[in-house]
Amino acid sequence: MAEIDSSGGGKKGGKKRSKKMSTKIDMTPMVDLGFLLITFFMLTTTLAKPVTMQLNMPDKTEDNTQTSPVKMSETVTVVPDEFKVYYYQGIPSESATVLQVTDYSETGIRKVIADMKAKIGNNFTIVMKPTKKAKYRNVIDMIDECAITNNKRYALLEIDPDTEALIKRSGK
Template sequence: MAEIDQSGGGKKGGKKRSKKASTKIDMTPMVDLGFLLITFFMLTTTLAKPVTMQLSMPDKTETKETSPVKASETLTVLPDENKVYYYQGKPGDATTVVQVTDYSDQGIRQVLFRLKKQVGQNFTIVIKATKGAKYKNMVDMLDECAITDNKRYALLEITPIDEEMIKKSGK
């Protein structure tokens, strides 16, 4: 641990000096304790758990009859990198108008709440990501479905008709 040096350190002859006591501290136990504490805190720390969203996808091998969904109860959402295009109705229909909004809480979320109030609980969101959409944009759209408490949504591939509708909208 610690020891005291008792040697006088004096030379023979000359003046005699009083003996000085020097101390020497052994740091090995302190370092051991430091590593033990580091190890303890590393092993007892709870790391952040990944946050996941439950997403149920249908089985591709199973063929099941589905009931048709009314166009008035369907909202088609086309997420892009910075914008969200959406329309209600059938794609390519003359009365269908593409509108644009963003991912903010005053954007697509308000559109979903408004449609939910008009149509009721049983409306379906069809999500078709554009070629410019990133993974984050799809996650944001799924988050909006969860926030607005909409359990009916479908993920589909974008069609050339949808791409043409976006081009015609000029937005």
């Protein structure tokens, strides 16, 4: 606790001096209270739970021959790159396939996906083929765009040489 020392100075001469009182404060109870409060708040607060995205993967069975056919007219291939997104409909090896470029903004790939889904309907499928320069964040951004536009049919594949050649041919 606190205590006051009232001994003052010794007697030196004829002058009377006022006694100087020195104080000594014991900080132990204050420190104990501080640690009790810190412990209380650490144990009673709820920490932020990590937000995860559900990703449906195919079953690991021996019989992987069951595939559902997807029409090319109902599919768009999206190629995320580091700063831009390429997209096209059709087969990349055909000369009639037109490669288009957009960005990751609301008016970019989100608008493209929403427009395609409105035009095609519920059977709309997105095939994602990230480039070698694409970052992990770019792929996650594309999966987020599928979730935002409420598109549940998408696939993630490795980029093939035909798609790389289409990007080089376009010069975009």
